[in-house]
Amino acid sequence: MSKSKGTSDHDWPESLKGFVERSFKQCSPRAIPSLEKQLQQIISSAKNNKKLYEINWDKRPLPKACSMVFYPPGSKAAHAAKKTNASVPAPAVNTFEDFDSAERKERRLRRFQKEAEAEAAKRSASENATLKISPTHHINDVHDWDADTIVGTCSRLEKNYLRLTSAPDPAQVRPLPVLRQTLELLKRKWVRESNYAYICDQFKSMRQDLTVQRITNNFTVEVYELHARIALETNDLGEYNQCQTQLKQLYSMGLSGHSMEFLAYRILYFLYTRNKADIIAALAAMTPEERQDPAVRHALSVRKAVATGDYHSFFKLYVAAPNMAGYLMDNFVDRERCLALQKMCKAFRPKLKLAIIASELAFEDVESCVKFLTDLNIATTSEGEHLEAIDMKAAYPHAVAAMQKYTVVDIKGQI
Template identity: 40%
Template sequence: MSASVPWRPAGAQPTINPTPAPAYNTVSARRSFDKPDSAPTPPAPAPPKWPPSVRQYVQRSFTPEALDASIPRDELEKMLKKIITEATEANALYTTDWDNHPLPQQLILAQRAKNANLDKAPWRNHSATPEKTMKDVCDGPLAKKRKSPEGMTNADDESLPPWRRTNKRRIEDRIEPTSPVVRSLSDRMEKRHHISPPNGSSKYTSDLERRRQRFENDKAGGQSPRPWNTSSRSDSPSDANDGPVVGTCQNLEKRYLRLTAPPKPETVRPLQVLEKTLELLKSKWKKEGNYTYICDQFKSLRQDLTVQHIKNDFTVTVYEIHARIALEKGDLGEYNQCQTQLRALYALNLGGHPAEFLAYRILYFIYTQNRTDMNEVLADLTSADKSQPAVKHALDVRSALALGNYHKFFRLYLDTPNMGAYLMDMFIERERLAALANLCKAYKPHLNIRFLTDELGFDSFQDCLQFICDRGAQEHLEQKSDDVVIFHTNPFSAQLFAQAKAVAFRRVDLKGQM
């Protein structure tokens, strides 16, 4: 007897399903090509965080008093976008002085004025068409010169050079016995040079006579003409062959005026007066310190020495004193002029302090990053030059910077002989930026400000703090106690000083550079 199945009623026969159930689920085919629901759109990136100075710069650009009716708003926005984009690409958003940066409308007006000046240039003829311009060129003087000599008239004879006047005959005339080809040598030379009778009417003859007299006077007097008369010809040979001026002026003080004509003796001071002038200027500089007055008087003194061709130990002293005063006041233009003249004077062995100014020259080339002239100076150095203390110090400064030894460099800065510290002051700031950028990479996680003060050659603790704050790094400073302040050397501070270093090491170009 079979067991009963609980879900089948009694007496019911089991049903046999001839078709078994499929082992998969039927899925209907896709009838359309609609895109499935896309993934949710990611949120838009947050706008960049501009420095407060940039935001204030944008606000100033759209203030009513800054707007210009001639500048459309879209042009103004385009220029503003260009300014900020260029600053962002150059990593100069935090280093640019936005408070003093020109507004976009000012730049637009300046560009318009520049374009207007170019359009008004004399070489631009806007009214001339290409056809007219080409016709003028073809009919101009150059076209006339290209014409055949057979087409010339008698009226054009005077405008022709001698060789064209001689050879403007036709071929038939050139083979005749009377042509210049078969003439004697003397006749041809006379025709070629147009030698006139000795009556003085020919300009060629008069020039020869003037030249002969000039050379005779030079041979007899042994004096060279004035340098300001060499470019122009004088009618009187004696005027062109005068020697150097001998001054008669007795005034100790005289304003500097640029020469536009040969100087007069009554306006030039002789050597004995110039020596008294130098003593007066030295005493006035110590008492008053008026650089504008002193510089003007020294330039006048140097001018009187030049026009009188005075080159002696007094001349060297004048140029050295003026160069030192210019260094003290940071006037590199006047310093360069004095340094250039001193090189020529030192070559004459007139005394002075050549080693001192050779050291200045090396430090100056370090400041201007002039490697070409620096290599020339190093090639000309002798063993005696290298043994001089000032020159040895300047060479040590160059070596320390070339090796990246900033510790030695700042020790040398604090022990600079003569007036070399004035030149080193001109590039000490950029070297501090370079050293601080390296310190941010080498020391983690922070540095004591006392250590930075000693390592970077600052005079005081406050000067070091001020240097860091002036570069916008005050947020990286932390005061631990009353006398302990630390500087955090994180990647942000390292990047900040790296950017400041790149800006500081741009090429130096000075007017009057040697």
């Protein structure tokens, strides 16, 4: 239905009046308060959206407060429902008859009309007030973030990280030129002092200053990349993953950096967490050019070796890991050693020399291999003397038991 321009705002369509009447007819007395609220919301919403004369009220389902199912007027189902209702004895108290009186109908309609209009007026006033109060509110209800962006005035190169609990103070935020000087200072201090607790705190403070000023450029990428590498070097996977997550977004914006290097790290991290779904997603999103990058190609080879159980290739790749991939592989190399040892225990019987095991599992020397096996409760000595070979049959159950601690991975800062 369409409303003509000359129609008063206080007039309701006849179909809406019929909708309200049907709602009360099919509602139990106890549900009347709920019905009134629901009707008020329905009518108010229709009026605000200027749909009062467009909604087909004859076919609109009745509010949930109504206990009976609504059937369109004139349908066979409605006729059957009328016959069923007619056969039900009338209650002793004349409640429904009172609700159906013409005078009561008119009063209810007027009340809901007033309440709906009052609700619409209240909502409109609230929206207008919001528009006037908020200086950053656009005509299309889009927030103007540029109006909230600050430019820092702090000139200190070093500043401790503090979690923000209120709006940032420009006097406590370093602008981009100062942040560039800070980065150079932190590079020198890391090489000279290697104090990770201090360096991590300073980098987090830098990242915060970049964030509150919405600085997203190549310098931002440099800060996150350097912090990620230092975190990898100190095995702080929590901070590394926070940086990696942000770097993924920055690379997607087209900013320059070492995206191939960190794509390789992401694949290795997924191997550490055994996150098959993310590995598949990463592989599906890769371009042919990315697959040809040496670092990415190495990570893909590691993935293949892990997936196929090719421990010989895995440990060769571990020794030849490019960039800082070795630091990530350190987190799951012992797990792969236990798996490899299980296979070696089945393949080589009755004994296998320690020197061969140490070489195959990529240990730096036999002593490191002996320590690893001893930690697994595998006998490496006999009567106080070091053995040259290991009893592989006796070692097998210990290798299997060792895998239990790798069933759950401590995921820090999941990407």
